[in-house]
Amino acid sequence: MQKRILSGMRPTGSLHIGHLSVIQNWVSLQKEYESYFTIVDWHALTTGYEDKLDFKKLIREIALDWLSVGIDPDKSTVFVQSHVKEHAELHLLFSMFTPLSWLERVPTYKDQIQQLGQSGKDLSTYGFLGYPLLQAADILVYKANAVPVGEDQLPHIELCREVARRFNYLFEPVFPEPKGLVGKVPLLPGVDGRKMSKSYNNAISLTASQEEIKSRVQQMITDPGRVRKDDPGNPEVCIVHKFHEIYTAEVADVQENCRGGKIGCVACKKHLAENLDKLLSPFRERRAYWEEPGRVEGVLKEGAERARATASETMKDVRNAMGL
Secondary structure (H helix, E strand, C coil): CCCEEEEEECCCCCCEHHHHHHHHHHHHHCCCCEEEEEECHHHHHHHHCCCCCCHHHHHHHHHHHHHHHCCCCCCEEEEEHHHCCHHHHHHHHHHCCCCHHHHHCCHHHHHHHHHHHCCCCCCCCHHHHCHHHHHHHHHHCCCCCEEEECHHHHHHHHHHHHHHHHHHHHCCCCCCCCEEEECCCCCCECCCCCECCHHHCCCCECCCCHHHHHHHHHCCCCCCCCCCCCCCCCHHHCHHHHHHHHHCCCHHHHHHHHHCCCCCHHHHHHHHHHHHHHHHHHHHHHHHHHCCCCHHHHHHHHHHHHHHHHHHHHHHHHHHHHCC
16 A cells, blocks of 8 residues: 655745745655645644635645646645545544643744744634644544654654554554654745745745846845955855755856856856746746636645545544544
């Protein structure tokens, strides 16, 4: 039997090039695993319940981004979390036997309360405390064997494994204990050196045109010690170089020319902009296909039907095990 993975993203804003490595990792994994990729709109409410986001629009945009990068709806089940109510049912049943202390010790719980609390946001809600448990339900309702995650999400996977273990011990062995698949996700800075974020207006969108890419790259901060183009440069302190390290095959040549003062910052930026355009150009072409009316909606509708079929079978096993 083919092993199964599940992963998802919250629809809180447009995706940018900083998200690209995650989606490209999914594209590779969908060739090896039975894959479920979900847009987790309920999770977006755990920290953004007051934001009144236009979820329909944001969900469509994220689906377009996924499909344009290469998520294949013939190979993967692509769906919206709230369209499969079994997630909520399993979350409720898990909440009956999960100790509060398990949720309170998840590292991101205290970290986000501290970070987001400083902005005046009230996170003293069950939804926020319980979101790792909802995440466990998202994973286990498909009996996923593995979850592609960043290292910061590993404590969530460990909680999921504990919940599966506790259920199997208290009732019947229904769930596998999923492992975290930690991918190499390079941390790209924004064009101003801060964390790349739409809210900082420092991101390069996955939908960026050739002109937008050129404009964004021109805004990037370079080595402040270089005054003239033939001055020796220091690539380690240059934002442009951090992008070259990921998106330029001949990065060693770029380093050598920078250190030797053989290439100026303007030419270096032009080289990067051309590489980024080559990277994003195929995505723009695929996106144009998926933007045709009804195509994304069809993928999400079919994906929800497939997801519900799997989730409903799991819930039959759960109810039988619990005597419900």
